[in-house]
Amino acid sequence: MSATLDTAWSLFRRVQREVRLRLSAQRLRREIVLSAAHTAPLRPAPELELAGHVTIDASWPDAGLRLGWFITAPDAPHVATRIAEGRVTLVRETAERLAFTLPVGRIAQLVAGGAGTLWIDLIQEAEFWFFEYQGAPLRLRLAAPPSRGQGRRVAQQWLDAAQPAPLAALAMRTGALNLAAPLGAARRHAALKPPAGAELAPWPGPARHAADRAGHSLRELAAGPPAGLLEAELGPPSTLLARVLARRGGWSRIRPEHRPYFQHTRLHQHDSGAPLTAAMLDALALTPLAALPRILASPEAVRDWWLFDIVLPHGLPIEALPASHLQHWRSTDADDAPPPLSHFVHHARDRHAPELDRPRLDDAPGRLALLFRHVLREFRDPRAAALTGGEVLAALREPLSAEGRSATLFQVLVALAQCNAGAAHDSFAEALDEAARVIDQELPQLASLMLRAPPTPQPLMLVGHNNASGLGENFRMFVAAFARSGTATRIFDAEDGDTLVHDAQGVLVPLSQQPARVAQQGQGRRLLRPASLFMVNPDRMAMLAARQDFAGLTGRRRIGFFLTEMRFLPPAQAAVCDRMDEIWAPSDFVRDAYAAHTATPVFNVGKALHWPLDVPDPYPAILREREDSFVFMTSFDPGSWLRRKNPTAVVAAFLSAFPNGREKVALVIKLPAGARGHPGDPFDEWQLIEQVAAREPRIIIQEGYAPFAEYLGYIAHADCVVSAHRSEGFGYLCAQAHHFTTPLICTGYSGNMDFCTPENAWLIDHDMRAVTEGEFLPGTRGDWADPRVPHLAALMRQVVEEPDKAQRMAQAGRALVQELYAPARFDAAILERLSA
Numbered sequence: 001m002s003a004t005l006d007t008a009w010s011l012f013r014r015v016q017r018e019v020r021l022r023l024s025a026q027r028l029r030r031e032i033v034l035s036a037a038h039t040a041p042l043r044p045a046p047e048l049e050l051a052g053h054v055t056i057d058a059s060w061p062d063a064g065l066r067l068g069w070f071i072t073a074p075d076a077p078h079v080a081t082r083i084a085e086g087r088v089t090l091v092r093e094t095a096e097r098l099a100f101t102l103p104v105g106r107i108a109q110l111v112a113g114g115a116g117t118l119w120i121d122l123i124q125e126a127e128f129w130f131f132e133y134q135g136a137p138l139r140l141r142l143a144a145p146p147s148r149g150q151g152r153r154v155a156q157q158w159l160d161a162a163q164p165a166p167l168a169a170l171a172m173r174t175g176a177l178n179l180a181a182p183l184g185a186a187r188r189h190a191a192l193k194p195p196a197g198a199e200l201a202p203w204p205g206p207a208r209h210a211a212d213r214a215g216h217s218l219r220e221l222a223a224g225p226p227a228g229l230l231e232a233e234l235g236p237p238s239t240l241l242a243r244v245l246a247r248r249g250g251w252s253r254i255r256p257e258h259r260p261y262f263q264h265t266r267l268h269q270h271d272s273g274a275p276l277t278a279a280m281l282d283a284l285a286l287t288p289l290a291a292l293p294r295i296l297a298s299p300e301a302v303r304d305w306w307l308f309d310i311v312l313p314h315g316l317p318i319e320a321l322p323a324s325h326l327q328h329w330r331s332t333d334a335d336d337a338p339p340p341l342s343h344f345v346h347h348a349r350d351r352h353a354p355e356l357d358r359p360r361l362d363d364a365p366g367r368l369a370l371l372f373r374h375v376l377r378e379f380r381d382p383r384a385a386a387l388t389g390g391e392v393l394a395a396l397r398e399p400l401s402a403e404g405r406s407a408t409l410f411q412v413l414v415a416l417a418q419c420n421a422g423a424a425h426d427s428f429a430e431a432l433d434e435a436a437r438v439i440d441q442e443l444p445q446l447a448s449l450m451l452r453a454p455p456t457p458q459p460l461m462l463v464g465h466n467n468a469s470g471l472g473e474n475f476r477m478f479v480a481a482f483a484r485s486g487t488a489t490r491i492f493d494a495e496d497g498d499t500l501v502h503d504a505q506g507v508l509v510p511l512s513q514q515p516a517r518v519a520q521q522g523q524g525r526r527l528l529r530p531a532s533l534f535m536v537n538p539d540r541m542a543m544l545a546a547r548q549d550f551a552g553l554t555g556r557r558r559i560g561f562f563l564t565e566m567r568f569l570p571p572a573q574a575a576v577c578d579r580m581d582e583i584w585a586p587s588d589f590v591r592d593a594y595a596a597h598t599a600t601p602v603f604n605v606g607k608a609l610h611w612p613l614d615v616p617d618p619y620p621a622i623l624r625e626r627e628d629s630f631v632f633m634t635s636f637d638p639g640s641w642l643r644r645k646n647p648t649a650v651v652a653a654f655l656s657a658f659p660n661g662r663e664k665v666a667l668v669i670k671l672p673a674g675a676r677g678h679p680g681d682p683f684d685e686w687q688l689i690e691q692v693a694a695r696e697p698r699i700i701i702q703e704g705y706a707p708f709a710e711y712l713g714y715i716a717h718a719d720c721v722v723s724a725h726r727s728e729g730f731g732y733l734c735a736q737a738h739h740f741t742t743p744l745i746c747t748g749y750s751g752n753m754d755f756c757t758p759e760n761a762w763l764i765d766h767d768m769r770a771v772t773e774g775e776f777l778p779g780t781r782g783d784w785a786d787p788r789v790p791h792l793a794a795l796m797r798q799v800v801e802e803p804d805k806a807q808r809m810a811q812a813g814r815a816l817v818q819e820l821y822a823p824a825r826f827d828a829a830i831l832e833r834l835s836a
Contacts, residue, residue, distance in 0.1 A: 049101050067100050069107065071116045084110040086515040087499075110515065155419050155428045159412070162400040170338065171400070171412050173365040179372060179417035186376040187442050262320045274302040277322055283310050303328060304347070318383050330389035338364050339395035344387040345374050371396065372413050379445050396449050407432045410449040414438060457526030459488035460834070461556070463544070464535035466493050466500060466508050468708075469639070470732060474561060474586075474607075475535045478830070479508065481608050485827045487834075488524040494536050494544065531557040531834065533584075538562055538573040541580075557581045559833075561605075563729040564590055565644060565750070566771070568782030569597040584833065586730045587751035603833060606754075607730065608826035609817055611739055615709050617717040619668070622700055628664050630800050633718035635670040635711075635733055638678035642685045643775040646787065649724040651689055651699065653792035661698070665800065669693075670702045670714045682774045716740035720799050720806070724764060724792060727784040728752050734761070735821070738813035743806035745795050749785035755820055760813035762799060765791040 070085030086107070090098035107118065155175070162168035262279045274296060276284070283306075284292065295305045303325050311320050318326060329347075332340040341361070349370055361367055371392065378384035385393065396410040407415075414435035415428065423431065439446050460482060464475025482489050491500040491508065499511040534541060541560065560577070561584045569577070577583060577598035584605045585591040591604040619626045632654060636645035647669060654667045675686045693699040702714070715721055721737035723746040728734070731752030737744040738755065746756055748763035756763065766785035799806045819825075 049103050049105065067102070067120065069102065069118060069120050071107070071111055071118050074116055083116060084515050086511065155416060155431065157428070159400075159428075164398075164400070167338075167398055167409060168400055168412075170364050170368060171409060171416065174368045174372070174413065175416035175420065177365060177369045178420070179369065179413060180421035182373040182376045183414060183417040184421065186380075187438065189380065190442050263322055274299040275322070275324075276302070279320065280306060308347070312381075312383070318386050326386075329387045332389065332391055339368055339371055340389075340391050341367055341371060342387070342389035342392050344384075344389065345371060345392060348374055348378055368413075372410070372417075375410070375446060375449070376443075379443075382445070385448070393449065397451070399451055406451055407435075408449060408451045410446070411435050411439065411451065457528055458530045459490045459526055461490050461492065461530075461532035462535070463492045463494050463532060465495065469637075470563070471535060471537070473732070474563070476508065477608055478533065478535060478561065480610070481823065481827050481830060484823060485831055486524040487831070488526045494534070494540060527834065529557055531559055533559045533561060535561045538569075538576040541576045542572070545579075559584060561586075562590070562594060564593050565727045565729050566776070566780060566782050566784065567593045567596070568780070569593065570779050570781075574598055582833070584830070587754045589751040589753065590729050605829045605833060606826055607735075607821050608823040609735055609739055609821040610823050611712060611736065612709065613716075613740070615713040615716050618702075618710060618713050619717055622668070622702065623666060625664065630665045630719045631717075632665065632667045632720050632722050632796065633670065633714055634667070634722045634724075635714065637672055638675045638680045638686070640680065641776055642681040643683070644726050644784070646724045646726055647689060648685050649787050649789050649792060650722050651692060653722075653724070653789050653796055654699070655692070655696070656789065657793035657796040658698070661696075665698060667699045668702060668714065668718070669699070670706070670711065673704045675703060712736065712740070715742060718742055720745060720796070722792075722796070723747065723752070724787045725750070725752075726786060730754075731756070735817055738810070738817040741807075741810045741814045743799055743810045744813060745792065745799060747785050747787050755813070755817050757816075760809050760816060762795045762809070764788065764795060 067088040067090055068085070069088065071083040072081065073083065084107070088100050088102055090100050093099050102120070104118070108116075156172060159168040159172045262277060264277060280302070284295070287295065295301055306325065307321065307329065310316070311318070321329075329344040330342055332342050333346065346361075361370070374388070375384075375393075375396065378388070396408065396413075398409045399406050400409060400412055401407075411432060412435075415431040418431055418434060418438075423434070436450065439450055462475070462478060462482070464478070465471045466475060479489070479491060492498065493500055493510070500508045501511050501514050503509045503514050534544070536544070538560065558580045559582045560580045562577070563586065564573075567589075574597040577594060577600050580598075580600050583594050583598070583600055583602040585594060585602055586604070586607050588604055591602050594600075595602045619631060623629055623631070632650075634647055634650045636642070636647050642648070651667065651669075654665075658665050669689070675681065676690070678686070690701070693701050715733070715736045720743045721733060723731065723733045723737075723744070725731070725747050727750045729751045731746070731750070734744055734746050734752040734756055738760065743762070744756070744760075745762040745764065746752055747766055748756070749766055764787040766787045768783045769786045770783050771780050
């Protein structure tokens with residue numbers, strides 16, 4: 001029975017024990033019950049803490065390793081909605097020992113009414129933990145573990161509580177028989193046997209003497225033309241079959257049109273009425289005459305001879321069996337005692353086991369022991385599974401569950417065999433884990449008899465940069481999109497792997513700041529195919545894959561929402577793309593760039609543009625004659641490289657378009673702080689712009705951080721936005737101008753061309769030229785657009801002189817971006833890709 005936490009705590013104080021968790025290849029799940037059924041809600045004191053340590057293998061990299069906890073409602077499963085969750089830092093004491101203190105009292109205060117289930121596990125931060133392992137998590141019993149060497153007694157306790165009870169009782173009774181010997185023999189054989197070749201090996205069972213003589217005749221026949229083996233009544237023997245049976249050919253040499261040769265009945269033998277196929281007739285032609293009466297004595301004798309003397313010993317597949325034969329071998333006997341045994345199991349027993357060592361068939365434990373021996377021995381041959389029968393194998397796959405743990409009957413039998421062999425385990429759960437390891441690693445041909453839980457629907461993992469960059473904008477765009485569509489997500493910061501949640505204002509913050517707000521996440525529609533979506537640069541993916549705390553994210557379906565401003569990808573980025581399962585792009589330009597460098601599927605999913613329309617107007621505060629001035633606006637981030645954003649061309653074109661200084665125009669340049677000396681400006685272009693602006697009062701520099709709504713105000717309330725970029729992956733500035741119905745002048749090249757047309761934007765003529773060293777990221781190759789400054793100056797004059805046309809074009813731009821980048825359209829596109 002589960003104890004309440006206060007009782008468990010008293011036990012801890014009395015016996016002076018610590019919680020011990022062990023990290024292994026198969027992570028163990030543990031739980032502590034805050035309030036058990038039929039007990040009053042627990043309200044522990046706030047100062048109540050649980051101290052303990054975690055023991056790990058010294059070779060295990062512990063980077064990012066933490067203790068995790070979460071709370072569900074009482075009696076709810078671990079996959080239920082979470083009330084709260086959090087992390088506990090582990091402090092290294094020795095190479096293998098990490099200590100922790102769990103503030104149970106403060107955690108319990110997060111639960112309304114004080115009732116719930118507190119789940120605890122050793123985690124890797126970026127992995128979604130507590131998923132089902134073979135059906136259910138394990139429980140942490142806050143009591144002294146059984147001493148080593150008591151595996152059978154512990155097995156009895158586990159099976160006493162297992163369901164279904166009759167099957168568990170049968171397994172325990174079977175454990176009294178000798179299960180260790182056949183398991184040991186199977187493991188030794190698996191260790192010695194070389195990998196199977198392309199051809200099926202002869203059956204390991206003994207062949208009859210008559211088959212040996214037939215094999216001798218077959219070898220003679222395969223070496224040369226046949227001579228007078230039987231009367232013409234049975235027809236001439238087949239050289240094809242002779243070569244197959246003599247191992248001078250193989251099943252792979254037989255074409256599909258020859259398969260009826262083994263399936264279609266050609267003759268019913270007169271004395272026994274046994275149906276004979278063409279292949280059987282040819283095999284009989286190779287058999288000494290003295291053996292024919294025994295073989296043809298009855299249909300059953302023919303059936304036994306064909307399977308055990310011809311098909312199995314000579315490596316033929318079960319397709320060489322007529323359908324009626326295959327149905328017979330798979331069918332079970334009439335005995336109602338569990339488990340069912342097929343005719344093939346019966347005959348294999350009679351051929352392999354000495355009379356005194358044959359398990360009894362008149363009681364259930366003997367039948368189960370026989371079936372256990374059968375699969376360990378016969379499943380070295382892949383044909384045995386098809387012959388054993390689905391109903392028989394289903395009995396071994398029958399799940400047993402107890403104490404929140406599940407295992408198949410076969411896995412239980414392997415664990416019992418290990419207990420019989422003297423293996424020491426602290427618990428039967430540990431014996432079950434060892435049995436799973438033996439089956440998976442030493443006897444993989446029997447892995448189908450393990451419990452494979454159906455796929456657990458899982459939340460989508462979102463990894464991105466929670467900052468003010470364009471990457472951060474994309475990250476939050478996807479978070480909002482999946483929230484709108486009702487998709488369950490888990491959100492992680494790519495910088496440090498921390499889990500992110502929304503605070504009361506809807507801002508993404510680390511989970512440690514809002515441990516009780518996790519109930520908002522993990523809800524909604526989950527994915528049957530686990531997936532992680534990375535909104536990072538490709539070079540960042542390599543670093544994430546190398547981090548141990550991101551192993552749980554990079555080990556599932558990997559989708560990258562990748563950006564690029566260049567058509568050429570460095571080899572390192574292309575290699576990362578090859579390791580992705582799918583790539584999403586925001587524009588045709590980016591899609592085509594990645595598709596040219598990788599065989600990974602690439603799709604343009606677009607974006608969701610959802611900005612407020614009511615934003616403040618900043619210009620009255622910075623322009624004395626705002627009402628009479630026509631305001632051009634451009635913007636860039638120095639971290640995006642000045643040569644690429646190209647504000648220099650905008651300044652030069654403005655001075656060329658309005659040279660006398662009396663035109664009522666202004667150019668406002670909005671940028672974050674820190675442009676002077678920035679690595680993104682290796683040619684000191686910004687210093688030149690500052691010098692020009694100092695002599696030209698119509699050029700106004702607005703440098704410094706601004707809230708996003710204020711930044712959008714510069715775009716919304718300008719008379720024209722100018723983007724003289726050399727290349728854009730998408731072009732947020734252009735899209736924002738369209739969104740706010742602001743006339744737009746932009747370069748007619750790269751990602752913005754998905755939504756910028758001659759009908760809605762003034763497109764700057766350009767020439768394509770090679771990117772030179774220092775203009776962009778190191779190692780960049782390829783070309784980009786070089787806008788023609790005289791044409792840009794002409795367009796700036798034109799937009800001032802033709803305000804009506806400019807407004808019509810701006811309205812067309814808004815209509816297009818509203819259609820292409822409507823949130824509902826974006827949501828549908830990414831959900832379609834997830835379900836593909």
